[in-house]
Amino acid sequence: MPETLTSPMIKSGSAEEMRSLEAGLDSLQSDDTSRKSFDLSRVLLPLAAFIVLLLAWQFYVSLGLRRRDLVPGPLDVLGSLGALWQAGTAQEAVGTSLQRGLIGFVISIVVATPIGLLLSQVRILRRAFGPLISGLQVLPSVAWVPAAIIWFGLTDATVYFVMFMGAIPSIINGLIAGVDQIPPQYRRVGQVLGASRWEMAVHVVLPAALPGYVGGLKQGWAFSWRSLMAAEIIAMGGSLGFGLGSLLEQGRQLADMGIVMSAILIILFVGIAVELIVFAPVEKRLLRGRGLLAGSTR
Amino acid sequence: MTEALAEKVDADRGAASATAVDGEGRAPVVVLENLGKRFGSGPPVLEDVNATVYQGEFVALLGASGCGKSTLLNLISGLDMPTSGAMEVPVGGAAFMFQDSALFPWRTARGNVELALKLRGVGKAERKARATELLDLVHLGHSSDKRPHELSGGMRQRVALARSLAQDRPLLLMDEPFAALDAITRDLLHNELERIWKETGRTIIFVTHNVREAVRLGQRVLLLSSKPGRVVAQWQVSEEHRTNAGAAGELTAEITARLREEIRRHA
Numbered sequence A: 001m002p003e004t005l006t007s008p009m010i011k012s013g014s015a016e017e018m019r020s021l022e023a024g025l026d027s028l029q030s031d032d033t034s035r036k037s038f039d040l041s042r043v044l045l046p047l048a049a050f051i052v053l054l055l056a057w058q059f060y061v062s063l064g065l066r067r068r069d070l071v072p073g074p075l076d077v078l079g080s081l082g083a084l085w086q087a088g089t090a091q092e093a094v095g096t097s098l099q100r101g102l103i104g105f106v107i108s109i110v111v112a113t114p115i116g117l118l119l120s121q122v123r124i125l126r127r128a129f130g131p132l133i134s135g136l137q138v139l140p141s142v143a144w145v146p147a148a149i150i151w152f153g154l155t156d157a158t159v160y161f162v163m164f165m166g167a168i169p170s171i172i173n174g175l176i177a178g179v180d181q182i183p184p185q186y187r188r189v190g191q192v193l194g195a196s197r198w199e200m201a202v203h204v205v206l207p208a209a210l211p212g213y214v215g216g217l218k219q220g221w222a223f224s225w226r227s228l229m230a231a232e233i234i235a236m237g238g239s240l241g242f243g244l245g246s247l248l249e250q251g252r253q254l255a256d257m258g259i260v261m262s263a264i265l266i267i268l269f270v271g272i273a274v275e276l277i278v279f280a281p282v283e284k285r286l287l288r289g290r291g292l293l294a295g296s297t298r
Numbered sequence B: 001m002t003e004a005l006a007e008k009v010d011a012d013r014g015a016a017s018a019t020a021v022d023g024e025g026r027a028p029v030v031v032l033e034n035l036g037k038r039f040g041s042g043p044p045v046l047e048d049v050n051a052t053v054y055q056g057e058f059v060a061l062l063g064a065s066g067c068g069k070s071t072l073l074n075l076i077s078g079l080d081m082p083t084s085g086a087m088e089v090p091v092g093g094a095a096f097m098f099q100d101s102a103l104f105p106w107r108t109a110r111g112n113v114e115l116a117l118k119l120r121g122v123g124k125a126e127r128k129a130r131a132t133e134l135l136d137l138v139h140l141g142h143s144s145d146k147r148p149h150e151l152s153g154g155m156r157q158r159v160a161l162a163r164s165l166a167q168d169r170p171l172l173l174m175d176e177p178f179a180a181l182d183a184i185t186r187d188l189l190h191n192e193l194e195r196i197w198k199e200t201g202r203t204i205i206f207v208t209h210n211v212r213e214a215v216r217l218g219q220r221v222l223l224l225s226s227k228p229g230r231v232v233a234q235w236q237v238s239e240e241h242r243t244n245a246g247a248a249g250e251l252t253a254e255i256t257a258r259l260r261e262e263i264r265r266h267a
């Protein structure tokens, strides 16, 4: 590109001057904002939203448009929650479901991660199995419940199988998407630095794909938690333990709306708690460490 | 030290001997002979590129946008393969500094430099000391624990420079590394680069489309033509051109005129 002739660049300034100029620029240009440790609005705002919803619910019930046993108010549900807690049923259900959810999720991660890495690196495998995996992700995993019951009977194996079919494809897909989105420049740098195939995977590909992978894990957890609930609602009895889904189904059989609503609220609450306690901090740390949070509303 | 990477060597023209030396007794580090590159079935991007770069030299490679400067560096670094001609490049490959700093955002400044050392097989204890040394060399000892996004563009480029020095290769390829920086920062980095070049004795090929930058830094300026790219002219730059505004202005004007002429041919 031709440039207009301005003064040529020549050496100017002593080494000393340049050194202090540089130090000045460095301190001007580097980002030294200290981080706020904790923001109270993160707790207060969701709490306020929750209370507004509760009030709206109470208001609707107090209008008396529906029978109270069909549409219980917040206080009624609180009462049956208390009763469930007193009897120890709530704790048992949460314990059983959380334990299953955790075991199933961990096994899903262990199975899905190497498969995802392999598919993202080997083109033939990707071409062959990619569509199948995407399809499996779209297929509601509840659809596997009847087959699982026929194969495994009313045992824990049925529940786990359904969870795997829900979680594994989405973790694999998340990892593949993460690898696909790596800027090609990173691989070139790895190559220039003399990385072997293995070093490239460990030091470049995996860390670069981490945000996508964590996104996949998050979705994998959502899928496995949903699948677990579905499996527990449909498959009861046998050697199956008593989980939250079972509690929900029991409420339906007893036509006890208080239990049904309690179970739904507990399921929702566990989902929110896992998101807030596990995934949100991990994701936030990851993104902030890479300077990707500026300007987002998180 | 150099390895022949023969691709369809043109026998008539003969290959330059790897032991040839220049007037000052320096051995050639990079020899390009009738080097050509085309992508797919398109027109050649580079054709018959001939050039020799000697040990310890600072060569500025000048050319219009899109003339194939980056492509040429990719060939020399081994990131890409030539489609014709032959070249000799150092066996261990070359260090490369990209236009954007291309630092890994999940590592600190120090972490980025240490990774380069690690991939070179440097032991853990030595890695730490060496990274400190290199970051001090680019005057960034105070920011070594910052992530790239916490640094300014100029500081990022200095980290990238430290990382490419960590590779410890005799040849350093630089692809418009300062193009995106403001004038003051660029002046500073020119000084730093010159100092580091003198301290470390590296051979540097510095790509730019800025004539003034080429004259400021290069001992020799090579001009690459466009479509197809080949080396069409070269100038020696003396120390006088770097300290005397008159001499610098003359040479800059001469090279700019030649560059414009090259571009006008395509009008």
Ligand SMILES: Nc1ncnc2c1ncn2[C@@H]1O[C@H](COP(=O)(O)OP(=O)(O)OP(=O)(O)O)[C@@H](O)[C@H]1O
Binding pocket: B039, B045, B063, B064, B065, B066, B067, B068, B069, B070, B071, B072, B209
């Ligand atoms: N991978 C590729 N496939 C096809 N064409 C390419 C490829 N890489 C480069 N080119 C073409 O080669 C030509 C030279 O590109 P190159 O990036 O080497 O130019 P450059 O001199 O570095 O330009 P700039 O100053 O803008 O960086 C361009 O016309 C570009 O379109």
Ligand SMILES: [Mg+2]
Binding pocket: B069, B070, B071, B175
């Ligand atoms: Mg380029």
